[in-house]
Amino acid sequence: MIRNIVKYPDPVLQRMAEPVTVFDAELQTLVEDMFDSMYAAKGIGLAAPQIGVSRQVTVIDLSFGKEPEDKLVLVNPEITLREGRQYEDEGCLSLPDIREKVSRSARVHVRAQDAAGNWFERDGEELLARAFQHEIDHLHGILFFSRVSALKRDLLLRRIRKLQKAGEW
Numbered sequence: 001m002i003r004n005i006v007k008y009p010d011p012v013l014q015r016m017a018e019p020v021t022v023f024d025a026e027l028q029t030l031v032e033d034m035f036d037s038m039y040a041a042k043g044i045g046l047a048a049p050q051i052g053v054s055r056q057v058t059v060i061d062l063s064f065g066k067e068p069e070d071k072l073v074l075v076n077p078e079i080t081l082r083e084g085r086q087y088e089d090e091g092c093l094s095l096p097d098i099r100e101k102v103s104r105s106a107r108v109h110v111r112a113q114d115a116a117g118n119w120f121e122r123d124g125e126e127l128l129a130r131a132f133q134h135e136i137d138h139l140h141g142i143l144f145f146s147r148v149s150a151l152k153r154d155l156l157l158r159r160i161r162k163l164q165k166a167g168e169w
């Protein structure tokens, strides 16, 4: 089921999500809904808080649903290793039409549980590393504009306020 994606400044996007302790049918449904909602919005990653659910769950698929092996479910994820630097444009389904260059680690190692509760580890580089960092930030209540300079952030927030006033947000 496609769920509505919440936008900044919804408070659910700005608080720490709850760890998942029960791996049941409800969690499976949440994960399926997250994939449906992400594909419908043409995103490559979605975190549970973005559909209003404050839990440590994120899904990623860099192939937009074309390659089944690219579908990733990360429950209670943590980054255990970071290397290098990359500086690329980033966007977010909760900040529509806003793009900005964000500095991120070039390579990361992630430890997470799957939807059945099994722990696994995964390396990511380039875009996948960026997706891991962006989505795990969401689970910590951090939006990407917190990762840019204060000057750029002020400009972005001003643009958002203008769009809100015009009823276009």
Ligand code: NI
Residues within 6 Å of the ligand: 091, 092, 093, 094, 134, 138
């Ligand atoms: Ni995002």
